[in-house]
Amino acid sequence: MLEVENLRVAYGAATALWDVSLKVGKGELVCVVGPNGAGKTTLIGTLAGLNRASSGRMVLDGNDVTRLAPHRFCAAGIAIVPESRRLFTGMTVLENLELGSFLPAARERRRETLEQVCELFPAVRQKLAMPAGSLSGGQQQMVAIGRALMARPRLLLLDEPSLGLAPSIVMDMFDSIRRINAEGLTVLLVEQNVSMAMALATRAYVLEEGRIVMDGSAGDLIRRPEIRKAYLGLEEG
């Protein structure tokens, strides 16, 4: 469904992604893990049209989206849950969700999708009229995911949804992501919380200093000693 080939992205003279290639199949939940500064946010941002690729290509369901204008990515079927959420904090929760379904195709099914989002996150239903900025971190993350779902995407991009959340909420958050994927939505998840992400994903990539250094099935990767050592702090044995 998504094929990324030799994607290179730079901020001015500083290259953040070096010829990154990856694939996400229809219905899969794929995760990209890596340390701080590896380029995870840059990757997600480029896939959502927030950053421009300097070379390489991104193909979604056979359509090359690499050179699309930023506001065309959503119509191509991609929705983003950005790092640190980036809700429209001056607006209400409902307005944030409505903006997720700004484009005509999503707008037509707004009521129906809103109902689905509220079923997935019952806490959101109570908060619809509140300013988004007044919610707790966990609730804001739910709204950010809800806003992306309102676009009725075919590919959901999640950038560190567990960042800054209390451990008890993190479990719920990952469980919601699993349910979203189980209902058929393809998910690309970027995380520093390696053990949780690997438990959820079918396949995983490891990104370090802008390069993919490993990939494979999540179950396989999590057993490798170098991963256990670098990301889980576990020594072998």
Next chain:
Amino acid sequence: MAIPSLNLLLQSILSGIFIGGMYAMTGLGLGLAWGLLRQINLAHFGFVFLSAYLCYQMSTVGGIDPLLTVFVLPPAFFCVGVAMQWVLSRFRISAFNSLLVTFGVTVMIESGIQYVWTADFRKMQSVYAEEKFVVGGLFVPLPEFLTLAVAVALSFAIWAAMRFTDLGKAMRAMAEDAPIAAAFGINERGLSLALSGICVALASVAGICFALTFTLTPTQIFSWVGVVFAVVMLGGLGSALGPLVSGIVIGVSEAVAMALFAPSWAPIVSFSLLILMLLFRPGKA
């Protein structure tokens, strides 16, 4: 300090409300463009006056009803606003530089007006100009009343559009986080052009109100900058109803100060309010 009669004081307050309507009408588009597009458009004042002179010209020389110019002037100025935003974004002009560039535009408009209409006073003779009615012993001049009514109607219409329509919400979202708004399909470029067009069209409406009410002279342009800036900043940048409230507050404060003290007190009042506001609400402006 001379104590004015109650009737005189009430008449002053009423005229303050009316001048407040003019401030609000002039500040509406300025504040929206400033808050939502980060465009500090000093040319706004030039556009108000240019529109006022064109309204004067069409009505006095062309002989058409000045109110009918709303079908011509605001649409034409909408196009000017679109072109201006296109240039500002094409050359990536920052908010501060937009202030300098548009100041230059205002100076050019002023010179253009001097050249075409000279520095003479121009007063539009229209059926509305001298029309007044009396309510409860107070005089209500028709042009001022119309201006206030238009300012109230447009402020509320824009407030409602920003709050209840998808495009209005998209504009607020774009002002807060343009890249994320774009990721949800909002075409920032197109929307910015349209919004800039609307703001300059609002300047044109203010100009028509101006021509109905005031005697025109080109150098007057700059005397409106200070007080309208105060109105816009007091009302909140990007707010639709803010300038209406702050315009009336400042208008009434000035009128009362003039009635109680002397006419020269008017600017002191508006700028004291502005300075107090900047001191006590530093985050807002």
